[in-house]
Amino acid sequence: MPAETTPWWKNATIYQIYPASFKDSNGDGIGDIPGILSQLDYIQSLGVDAIWLCPMYDSPQYDMGYDISNYEEVYAPYGTMADVEALIAACHERGLRILLDLVINHTSYEHAWFKESRSSKANPKRDWYIWKPPRYDANGQRRPPNNWRSFFSGSAWEWDEVTQEYYLHLFAVQQPDLNWENKATREAIYESAMEFWLRKGIDGFRVDTVNMYSKDPSFRDAQVLDSSIEWQAAPHLFCNGPRIHEYVREMGQILHKYNAMTVGELPHTPQVADVLSYVSAREQQLSMVFQFDIVDLGFSRSQKYDTVPRNWTLPELKQRVRSTQHLMEGTDGWSTAFLENHDQARSVSRWGCTDTPELWARSAKLLAMLVASLSGTLYVYQGQEIGMVNAPAEWPVSEYKDVESINHYKFVRESTADDSVALERAKKALDHLARDHARLPMQWDGTANGGFSSDGAKPWMRVHDNYQLLNVKRQTLDPDSVLSFWRKMLRVRRAYPQVFAQGSFVDTDSEHGSLFVFEKIGDEQRLVVALNFTAERQAVDLETHLGSGSHKILIKNCEAGSLHELQPYEGRVYIVAKQGA
Structure with a gap:
């Protein structure tokens, strides 16, 4: 492909930022947009081409901003609309692109749309969300419409006492699913969540749960895979539904007007042909997607955390790498390469070695070589470039803040009547795989709070105990550090696009x-x-x-x-x- 027609993102490295944990500029213990702005020179020095910002929209924060109450406002602790506009401008001044997170499978239950929807069955926005009447069992007891399990444990349905129906929430109770079957709903989403920000000059979106907008219209029960629990995993019934490509193509038409790129989150889509249906250039839907073959390694099939640490083999890892890389073989599709994001534990704690400082650094560099040598667009998550590791196993479970972690531990405690063996197993699984590990504050230097927040501030989440030894400042001064290695690795990758990004x-x-x-x-x-x-x-x-x-x-x-x-x-x-x- 001639250089002048190659999209910028095909030889790009994109740096993901989790706002709450990146840099606190005002001492309130929460990272913010001005904090990100203050570190743009550092980000640029890595050799990346763009940043991807996790949700910074107004939100009650039940799921760290993935429960949006207003797409057109900024979460106040993160800053103002003017701060975001300044960040967009500052990125472009440096030649960096900026992507926002597009979360449109669901909203917060505090969004004005949902407040109207649940106010009465006669409200014009009632059909903007997915409501169903109850079922009744043989004893006349009210039951949810089906046996689907939420990603965050328990039933995927919540009873609404006012209107006497259930609403669907594939994630937290506070995250009701939007009804994409309603054209008016889709048009409102496109305007409020997409074009509002595209007009401000952003360069694209990471699209959250992009294959969940179209559900199986029958809403039938899922197959019972685990008879010990009532609610069953049902991704085959709410992912890749019958109208999904119609919806994503509609989105693609809007994005095309702004020459915006997209990377879709595409879980539970194991077949290459199905993935290609989203990213084939001729389909004009998505630029690329995240496949989860690699990062899901070691998860339990029925319940993510029903597993033990390091429950994987190298041949299994190879097979998963191979399955994602083959997406580009002889096709017009494009892929991604990543080992970390805000939903994953730290890669060096999962696949590397943290037993000694020497092997920690060497294995962190080894993983950098693995992921940066793969084809597709490369994604690096904040802290990955300095080899940040999981929280210490000695930390009590009370240090975990994520709704998924809290719900899983609560589920195990309640379902086993506080069985100590089961709780210990659950804690070990969280110590190895919980999303919380990626959300520990960024470690900038050896001062109080790791330089994330000012001395005297109380960070929203505990800073790792190792911040004095593992931080950006220390590694910047060391030519053999993990950080120095990542900078060199990205320069090498950029210099040989035909074999790295496209080989x-x-x-x-x-x-x-x-x-x-x-x-x-x-x-x-x-x-x-x-x-x-x-x-x-x-x-x-x-x-x-x-x-x-x-x-x-x-x-x-x-x-x-x-x-x-x-x-x-x-x-x-x-x-x-x-x-x-």
Whole structure:
């Protein structure tokens, strides 16, 4: 594809910001928009092309801003509309793009639309949300319309005493689902949540739960996968419904007017053909999507946290990498590469090694090499670039703030009558996988509160105990730090777009349990990426992979030895000239 017709996002790295935890500018313990503005020079120094801002809209914050009460206002603790407009301008002055989070499967129950909808069955906005009458069991007891389980545990339906019906909430009770079947609802969403901000000059959206707008119209019961609980996982009934592409194509027409890019959150869509139906260029729906194959590794199928730490194998990780990379093979679709976001635990705590400072740093760099060598648009989450880790296991469960974590622990406590073994298992799962880990405040320096907030302030969430050793300032001064490595890695990736962002992925040994060696094939060059995922030395035959073509190491995370052995958590990325090229 000629350079002049290649969209900017096809060789881009996008930096995700969680406003509450990034930088507090006024000492109230909550991150804010002026705080983000104050760190734009730092963000630009990483070598990224854009920022993605998690929701900063007005919200009662039951789900950290993903419960929006007004799309056209800013959450007051984060700042003002003028602050957001200043951030947009400052990004553009630096050559950075800015994306906002588009949350339109549901609103807050405090949104004016829902207040009208629940006021009476005769209200004109009654049909803007999904309301259903109750069912009754054999004993005449009132029951929800079906057995769907909310993502945040319990029934996905909430009884409304005033109008004597249930409303659907796939997430928290405070997040009622919008009814996309209603054209007036869709038009209001497009105007209030999309065009209002596009007119202000933003460059696109991360689209929350993009495949949930169209539900199975029968609203039938889900298959019982876990007979020990009443409410069942039902994503096959509310994801990728019959009208979903009609709706996303409508959105695409609006986005096209502003030349805006989109990245959709696309869970529960395992088939490549189904993913491609959203991101094929000819379909004009979404620029790309997040597939969750990699980050869902280790989750339980029926209940996310019904698992144990490090419940994965390297062949399983390889298979999931391969499934996401093959989306671009011979198609007009585009992919994404990421290991972290606001909904995931820290990658180095999941797939790396935190036993010693040396192996922590080396494995954080190894994971940077893995994700930055994959095809598609690269996403980096705040703190990932300094190797931030999960909260200490010694912290009590009371330190967890996320609604999903709180609800899961409460569910286990109530369903097992405070069984200590079950509660210990639940806590270990949260220690390893909870969303809270990504939301700990950013660690800027070794001063009080890690430099996130002023001395004397009480951060909304506890700062990690290791902030004096693990922070931006300390790593900025160290040329061998994780931060310095990420900056170099992003420069290397940008310099070779044909093999990094656009190359064809080849897994060379899918069953090896310790080494992940893969190739990326471009028109004139190829990459050989060799990664040791263990704390032991591993034999490897890199001579065979490199062949007889000229080659060099582009980047490595320690002093490289022979072509026949990798040190613990060692990684290397070679570039090889194709013979005859």
